[in-house]
Amino acid sequence: TAILLEDYAPTPYVTKETFLDFELQSEYTLVHSRLTIVRNEKSNSDSNTLILNGSELELLSVSIDGKVLTDSDYVLNSETLSINVDKDAFVLECTTRIYPDKNTALEGLYISGGMYCTQCEAEGFRRITYFQDRPDVLSVFTTRINADVEQYPVALSNGNLVSQTIENGRVIAEWHDPFPKPSYLFALVAGDLVCQEDAFITQSGRNIALKMYVEQENEHKCEHALESLKRSMKWDEEVYGREYDLDLFMIVAVDHFNMGAMENKGLNIFNSSCVLATPETATDEAFARIEGIVGHEYFHNWSGNRVTCRDWFQLSLKEGFTVFRDAEFSADMGSRAVKRLEDVSFLRQHQFPEDAGPMAHAVRPSSYMEISNFYTVTIYEKGSEVVRMLRTMLGEQLFRKGSDLYFDTFDGQAATTDDFVWAMEQVSGQDLTQFKRWHSQAGTPRLSISREFNESEKTLTISAKQHTPPSADHSPKEPFVIPVQLGLIDDQGRALQEITYDASYSSDNQVWLVTQEEQSITFSNLETMPVVSLLRDFSAPVLLMDDLSDQERVLLIGSDSNGFNRWEQCQIIYKKMILQGVTDSVDDALFSALESALKQLLVDKKVENAVKAELLKLPAEVELLQLSPKVDILAVAASRKRLMSRLAAALSATLTSLYQTLPVTEVYRFDSESVGIRKLKNELLELLILSDGDQYIERASAQFTQANNMTDQLAALRLLVKYGSEQVYQDALDRFLDQWESDAQVLEQWFRVQMVRTDDKALDRVSALLNHRLFEYQNPNKVRAVIGAFAMGNIEGFHAEDGSGYHFLGMQVETLDALNPQIAARLVGPLVKWQSYDDARGQKMKAVLTQLAGKELSKDLYEVVNKSLV
Ligand code: ARG
Numbered sequence: 042t043a044i045l046l047e048d049y050a051p052t053p054y055v056t057k058e059t060f061l062d063f064e065l066q067s068e069y070t071l072v073h074s075r076l077t078i079v080r081n082e083k084s085n086s087d088s089n090t091l092i093l094n095g096s097e098l099e100l101l102s103v104s105i106d107g108k109v110l111t112d113s114d115y116v117l118n119s120e121t122l123s124i125n126v127d128k129d130a131f132v133l134e135c136t137t138r139i140y141p142d143k144n145t146a147l148e149g150l151y152i153s154g155g156m157y158c159t160q161c162e163a164e165g166f167r168r169i170t171y172f173q174d175r176p177d178v179l180s181v182f183t184t185r186i187n188a189d190v191e192q193y194p195v196a197l198s199n200g201n202l203v204s205q206t207i208e209n210g211r212v213i214a215e216w217h218d219p220f221p222k223p224s225y226l227f228a229l230v231a232g233d234l235v236c237q238e239d240a241f242i243t244q245s246g247r248n249i250a251l252k253m254y255v256e257q258e259n260e261h262k263c264e265h266a267l268e269s270l271k272r273s274m275k276w277d278e279e280v281y282g283r284e285y286d287l288d289l290f291m292i293v294a295v296d297h298f299n300m301g302a303m304e305n306k307g308l309n310i311f312n313s314s315c316v317l318a319t320p321e322t323a324t325d326e327a328f329a330r331i332e333g334i335v336g337h338e339y340f341h342n343w344s345g346n347r348v349t350c351r352d353w354f355q356l357s358l359k360e361g362f363t364v365f366r367d368a369e370f371s372a373d374m375g376s377r378a379v380k381r382l383e384d385v386s387f388l389r390q391h392q393f394p395e396d397a398g399p400m401a402h403a404v405r406p407s408s409y410m411e412i413s414n415f416y417t418v419t420i421y422e423k424g425s426e427v428v429r430m431l432r433t434m435l436g437e438q439l440f441r442k443g444s445d446l447y448f449d450t451f452d453g454q455a456a457t458t459d460d461f462v463w464a465m466e467q468v469s470g471q472d473l474t475q476f477k478r479w480h481s482q483a484g485t486p487r488l489s490i491s492r493e494f495n496e497s498e499k500t501l502t503i504s505a506k507q508h509t510p511p512s513a514d515h516s517p518k519e520p521f522v523i524p525v526q527l528g529l530i531d532d533q534g535r536a537l538q539e540i541t542y543d544a545s546y547s548s549d550n551q552v553w554l555v556t557q558e559e560q561s562i563t564f565s566n567l568e569t570m571p572v573v574s575l576l577r578d579f580s581a582p583v584l585l586m587d588d589l590s591d592q593e594r595v596l597l598i599g600s601d602s603n604g605f606n607r608w609e610q611c612q613i614i615y616k617k618m619i620l621q622g623v624t625d626s627v628d629d630a631l632f633s634a635l636e637s638a639l640k641q642l643l644v645d646k647k648v649e650n651a652v653k654a655e656l657l658k659l660p661a662e663v664e665l666l667q668l669s670p671k672v673d674i675l676a677v678a679a680s681r682k683r684l685m686s687r688l689a690a691a692l693s694a695t696l697t698s699l700y701q702t703l704p705v706t707e708v709y710r711f712d713s714e715s716v717g718i719r720k721l722k723n724e725l726l727e728l729l730i731l732s733d734g735d736q737y738i739e740r741a742s743a744q745f746t747q748a749n750n751m752t753d754q755l756a757a758l759r760l761l762v763k764y765g766s767e768q769v770y771q772d773a774l775d776r777f778l779d780q781w782e783s784d785a786q787v788l789e790q791w792f793r794v795q796m797v798r799t800d801d802k803a804l805d806r807v808s809a810l811l812n813h814r815l816f817e818y819q820n821p822n823k824v825r826a827v828i829g830a831f832a833m834g835n836i837e838g839f840h841a842e843d844g845s846g847y848h849f850l851g852m853q854v855e856t857l858d859a860l861n862p863q864i865a866a867r868l869v870g871p872l873v874k875w876q877s878y879d880d881a882r883g884q885k886m887k888a889v890l891t892q893l894a895g896k897e898l899s900k901d902l903y904e905v906v907n908k909s910l911v
């Protein structure tokens with residue numbers, strides 16, 4: 042049964058104070074709660090029924106104002122405890138028994154390695170005790186933890202430590218969080234952990250203790266996260282005027298975690314792969330991801346915790362905004378152009394397919410069955426694009442005013458996406474009613490642009506047409522507000538002064554606001570036909586189809602002032618050539634034009650090394666499905682490979698000299714310059730292997746042995762696995778395992794890297810890895826590194842003609858569903874988009890889903906599988 046946005050209503054009662062006492066026993070945990078509950082002023086219901094959520098709980102006792110209730114006083118089912126109360130204010134006490142060591146779903150309280158930890162978002166708290174487990178019920182929490190002091194000397198919860206004593210071999214710690222919060226932000230950790238300490242002084246001069254708790258073996262892996270945290274705290278003060286509010290901020294790393302990390306108030310819990318790093322064990326990519334996620338969770342303290350969500354339909358209110366905040370943070374810390382193009386690639390590879398598939402939903406969905414299935418790229422990444430568009434339309438200063446108003450107005454409250462837009466309307470005077478369709482309508486708009494130059498009038502007219510195909514929810518699509526950032530350029534790449542009298546165009550920020558289904562704009566005073574640089578910085582999440590000629594694109598690659606668009610035009614040409622190679626042969630003239638443009642860029646000292654590396658990367662196969670629906674994905678992969686080899690051969694001389702002149706990064710530093718050098722060097726090495734073979738395989742072997750950092754070592758290993766002989770790559774894998782077996786983070790990379798080899802044995806390899814002594818189905822990171830990497834990264838293996846890859850994934854998903862429904866529902870993702878593939882493949886994928894649908898499934902998996910079959 043679906044939950045509907047339109048059914049939202051405040052509860053008749055609200056919990057104001059929550060006292061929790063956890064007795065952590067070896068076989069089970071007892072949770073005693075004492076809740077202060079009153080009638081809800083916001084509700085106009087006169088119902089006397091208090092409904093508490095609870096699932097997989099053993100209810101041992103429940104009382105109201107000291108009077109023990111009996112079976113006849115309440116109604117208990119597998120999801121709720123309902124009690125009729127004839128009071129306006131009362132204290133409810135309750136004891137439940139739970140079994141954290143049997144909790145493989147990793148929701149609620151569970152054991153990871155030897156430690157207790159929690160994950161309560163979205164609805165995990167109800168697996169701890171009976172509670173109003175919804176984000177619009179905010180209470181002040183006090184938490185007592187009672188545990189064996191030998192095994193669990195460190196016992197943490199939200200807020201400030203009030204007291205800690207040791208009695209009879211038990212540690213008793215009491216924590217108090219003064220900020221009212223919903224239950225999804227609750228956290229508890231207990232274990233034998235070591236602590237790395239640091240401090241941050243806020244802009245108003247308050248001293249904040251920063252504490253990072255990890256298992257002993259990871260003590261040396263904390264520095265980067267702590268440095269990232271301090272940078273985040275400073276950035277949020279400078280860019281958003283937001284200061285931290287408690288005196289203590291804690292980070293904990295755990296090995297078993299369904300997602301990346303969680304913003305629990307004052308006690309952020311991280312997947313260890315998203316927080317632990319040293320140069321020797323983590324790649325540059327991992328360093329960047331950690332910086333971004335540490336920032337993300339920290340920024341939630343305001344966008345999420347101080348201002349939270351009214352209901353889970355509003356999830357993007359905190360996630361979209363916070364992703365936007367972390368993306369800007371990362372852009373400020375590293376290379377802005379590279380961050381933007383990475384994010385756009387990610388959006389196209391993951392969100393566009395989601396928006397075109399059976400799970401398509403709006404940024405603010407209108408219904409769901411299982412909220413865990415809605416922690417999606419649409420809510421997060423498209424949600425961030427929606428916030429970005431608002432900033433583009435308002436400009437930086439008004440946007441900041443709007444965010445100030447939003448935080449001030451809704452501090453301590455549970456808000457909606459409409460509230461956010463309201464604040465932006467207030468400060469800008471703009472009517473954003475139509476803009477809100479980005480929240481309510483799913484689907485990726487197609488934006489077609491055509492131009493007409495009138496020589497005698499000296500005018501250029503640009504016409505836009507927007508169309509959004511119907512998506513899975515069949516809702517009709519009204520036109521979106523599409524901010525198109527553009528620039529006019531002459532044939533030398535010089536920017537032209539644009540003149541237009543159209544109110545839809547703002548020359549301050551060069552944004553043309555397309556609001557109609559069809560709309561045009563005229564620029565005048567143009568001596569010659571300009572080249573138009575369109576949708577700069579990807580100013581709206583649309584599929585753009587323009588009428589630029591190949592020559593114009595090549596000109597933009599060479600000379601657009603917008604770095605993003607230079608890369609974008611290069612991608613467009615790559616895509617065109619890959620598709621040409623699928624049906625026919627690549628246009629030689631186009632190839633040579635791109636070749637000479639790239640040769641120039643590669644030697645241009647003004648172009649960042651990281652951008653050069655990105656210019657040499659071909660678009661992912663799935664992006665071609667968006668341009669040529671149902672194209673044979675294996676033919677695309679083959680054409681893409683041929684193009685890459687041809688490019689490597691054509692550029693060989695330039696690549697070789699570039700490779701030889703790149704400086705060596707002797708001492709590891711994580712700054713955009715060193716990262717750029719390593720990135721380009723390793724990208725070049727792959728192309729050189731393609732063009733010159735053996736000699737560079739040897740280079741890769743040498744780099745693998747000598748590297749003093751994981752970026753270079755893993756890049757080399759990847760190339761050996763991908764291109765080396767059976768002997769070479771097996772040998773490298775064995776040596777890598779010998780070296781890193783005891784390091785959980787590196788071990789994950791060892792599992793993952795094996796999926797890049799694209800011979801016809803991928804399925805054998807993935808099956809063998811599942812039986813490896815170090816593989817564990819209970820650990821989501823390992824599951825993702827093996828099964829996920831196979832299904833998402835090994836096109837040849839997963840999409841094998843005989844359907845064996847699909848069948849394999851179906852079996853794995855079924856196995857995992859019994860252990861961890863969230864992971865199973867996510868892993869089935871590559872199958873549910875069956876309609877995007879050619880019919881023969883699509884039918885094979887669908888057959889696997891149909892089989893799954895006949896089984897007993899979790900709610901999570903049921904929703905995804907069944908929606909994919911309607
Ligand atoms: N709020 C977390 C974040 O984005 C995500 C946690 C969601 N967890 C889950 N099991 N659905 O930072």
Ligand code: ZN
Nearest residue numbers: 337341360363
């Ligand atoms: Zn988040």
